[in-house]
Amino acid sequence: MTKMVPVPSRGIIPERDVDKRPILETHHLGIDFGGLTAVDDISLTIGRTEISGLIGPNGAGKTTVFNMLTNVYQPTRGTILLDGKPTAGKTTAQVNRMGIARTFQNIRLFSNMSVLDNVKVGLHNEIKENLFASVTHAFGYVKAERKARERALELLDFFSMADMADAEAGSLPYGAQRRLEIVRALATNPGIILLDEPAAGMNPSETAELMENIRRIRDTFGIAVLLIEHDMSLVMNLCEGICVLDHGKVIAKGSPDEIKQNPAVIEAYLGKKKEAE
Amino acid sequence: MAFLTNLINGLSLGSVYAIIALGYTMVYGIAKMLNFAHGDVIMVGAYIAYITMSSLGLPSFVAIIFAMIVCTVLGIVIERLAYKPLRQATSLAVLITAIGVSYFLQNAALLIFGSAPVSFRSVVKIPALKLFGGELIVTGESMVTVIACIIIMIALTIFTKKSKMGKAMRAVSEDKGAAELMGINVNVTISATFAIGSALAAIAGVLLCSAYPVLMPTTGSMPGIKAFTAAVFGGIGSIPGAMVGGLLLGVIETFSKFYISTELSDAIVFAVLIIVLLVKPTGILGKKISEKV
Numbered sequence: 404m405t406k407m408v409p410v411p412s413r414g415i416i417p418e419r420d421v422d423k424r425p426i427l428e429t430h431h432l433g434i435d436f437g438g439l440t441a442v443d444d445i446s447l448t449i450g451r452t453e454i455s456g457l458i459g460p461n462g463a464g465k466t467t468v469f470n471m472l473t474n475v476y477q478p479t480r481g482t483i484l485l486d487g488k489p490t491a492g493k494t495t496a497q498v499n500r501m502g503i504a505r506t507f508q509n510i511r512l513f514s515n516m517s518v519l520d521n522v523k524v525g526l527h528n529e530i531k532e533n534l535f536a537s538v539t540h541a542f543g544y545v546k547a548e549r550k551a552r553e554r555a556l557e558l559l560d561f562f563s564m565a566d567m568a569d570a571e572a573g574s575l576p577y578g579a580q581r582r583l584e585i586v587r588a589l590a591t592n593p594g595i596i597l598l599d600e601p602a603a604g605m606n607p608s609e610t611a612e613l614m615e616n617i618r619r620i621r622d623t624f625g626i627a628v629l630l631i632e633h634d635m636s637l638v639m640n641l642c643e644g645i646c647v648l649d650h651g652k653v654i655a656k657g658s659p660d661e662i663k664q665n666p667a668v669i670e671a672y673l674g675k676k677k678e679a680e
Numbered sequence: 681m682a683f684l685t686n687l688i689n690g691l692s693l694g695s696v697y698a699i700i701a702l703g704y705t706m707v708y709g710i711a712k713m714l715n716f717a718h719g720d721v722i723m724v725g726a727y728i729a730y731i732t733m734s735s736l737g738l739p740s741f742v743a744i745i746f747a748m749i750v751c752t753v754l755g756i757v758i759e760r761l762a763y764k765p766l767r768q769a770t771s772l773a774v775l776i777t778a779i780g781v782s783y784f785l786q787n788a789a790l791l792i793f794g795s796a797p798v799s800f801r802s803v804v805k806i807p808a809l810k811l812f813g814g815e816l817i818v819t820g821e822s823m824v825t826v827i828a829c830i831i832i833m834i835a836l837t838i839f840t841k842k843s844k845m846g847k848a849m850r851a852v853s854e855d856k857g858a859a860e861l862m863g864i865n866v867n868v869t870i871s872a873t874f875a876i877g878s879a880l881a882a883i884a885g886v887l888l889c890s891a892y893p894v895l896m897p898t899t900g901s902m903p904g905i906k907a908f909t910a911a912v913f914g915g916i917g918s919i920p921g922a923m924v925g926g927l928l929l930g931v932i933e934t935f936s937k938f939y940i941s942t943e944l945s946d947a948i949v950f951a952v953l954i955i956v957l958l959v960k961p962t963g964i965l966g967k968k969i970s971e972k973v
Contacts, residue, residue: 475857475861494865495857495860496860496861496863496864496865496866499860499861499862499863500863504861504862505861507858511855511857511858512858513850513851513854513855513859514854515850515854516847516850516851516854520847523844523847524848524851524859524862524864525862527844527847527848527862527863527864548844551844588862591862591863
């Protein structure tokens with residue numbers, strides 16, 4: 404059977420990624436919950452070093468898309484290709500190892516563990532160790548542990564958090580917890596990182612810092628970022644490609660400028676002012 | 681002197697409870713279920729050790745290792761066959777299944793080994809320590825049990841704090857979903873938890889039957905329930921809690937047997953549990969659980 408390799412369309416994929424295989428593709432992705440179609444016909448293509456945004460009114464199905472991308476939910480229809488490989492039938496942990504990591508809308512750190520240990524859990528795949536070695540504290544294990552510690556501190560330092568390494572994650576201030584979630588996700592060495600409302604609850608200066616950090620992540624690690632966000636100035640300033648979801652369907656795709664002009668988007672946002680929240 | 685003798689006996693009995701309680705508490709902490717078959721794994725461990733020593737005539741350390749291997753495998757198999765298919769089911773369904781597994785093990789033992797109690801030969805060869813001119817006797821079993829408990833405690837604490845698998849266990853215990861999204865294989869982590877808990881149960885079984893040498897298919901159930909009590913007492917899910925709970929329970933039981941009444945000792949033990957839970961519902965070292973709003 405020959406597989407169709409879709410050609411990335413210009414305009415959504417940044418120029419530098421156009422001739423490369425996209426890191427993430429979805430084709431007609433959809434999911435039903437008990438006969439109700441929650442999300443339908445989502446086709447996305449994300450370049451290897453693209454920062455893209457998934458926006459839409461509340462309840463549009465954005466987090467559901469994230470859950471399908473990470474196989475927390477099994478899609479009812481459609482396919483997901485991560486770095487060209489289908490993720491169907493894989494477990495969440497396997498999909499993570501294939502190169503997709505995420506943060507959560509509501510912070511889900513391991514709050515009773517230290518900041519350093521949270522990152523080390525993220526590094527889990529990188530440390531080769533078995534149960535026997537960890538019990539006997541074999542030489543190789545100690546070495547791997549030291550390497551993991553170094554790497555974890557390096558990552559924390561990238562976000563100026565190295566001095567908090569020994570603090571309990573749950574005791575950190577809100578902004579630092581949000582950053583730690585990103586560090587922990589980055590520790591799994593992903594090709595694409597999904598950020599679920601990373602700016603939620605942040606003040607303008609924290610948001611500005613977050614935007615700077617997201618750009619740095621892309622530039623330093625050379626990975627793609629897909630984010631869900633309600634802060635339109637962040638989305639419009641940061642994202643190179645935007646996909647707008649409403650009622651579980653894609654209503655627009657394109658560059659920030661195209662999205663701003665799109666009548667369907669304007670209607671989805673302004674025509675429904677009375678939504679909850 | 682009677683006080684000291686009882687204290688030592690209590691600590692020794694409590695150490696056995698603590699080792700068993702560790703199995704309960706680890707499984708509860710990570711898989712969020714009460715494995716009521718844990719007590720019967722102790723009995724299986726003791727029988728395996730008994731057969732290895734009496735029927736095969738092998739030395740006691742081989743018996744202990746063999747018992748640990750069999751129980752580890754048994755623990756993993758029980759989890760795979762009985763509990764894993766119920767991972768998404770209600771906790772009540774899992775609880776009933778655990779009770780079912782417990783009865784299954786007891787009755788399987790009844791079929792294989794018969795109902796007649798066998799007398800277990802102690803694995804401890806160390807002579808008793810006579811102190812204060814023979815007034816205070818510390819048996820070899822007591823010493824070995826307490827030392828084993830301390831070693832296990834330290835090893836387990838280092839394991840969960842430092843090792844990769846230990847970190848994975850703590851991560852799964854805090855947030856299974858987030859742990860999975862960090863690439864942790866939750867099934868392997870839960871299997872490892874059962875494996876460790878069951879290996880500890882084998883050690884507890886051998887130590888228990890060395891101190892109280894009557895072995896029959898129901899041997900594990902009462903210590904199992906008491907160790908579960910100890911785990912709740914100390915704060916279920918907490919490893920140091922299991923240690924504190926087990927030791928306290930053993931001491932309270934021994935003292936109430938000596939000073940109050942042998943018949944009432946169990947009632948007193950459970951009454952203390954009820955009082956502790958009324959005052960501190962999460963147990964002595966249990967973490968306060970604040971519901972997310």
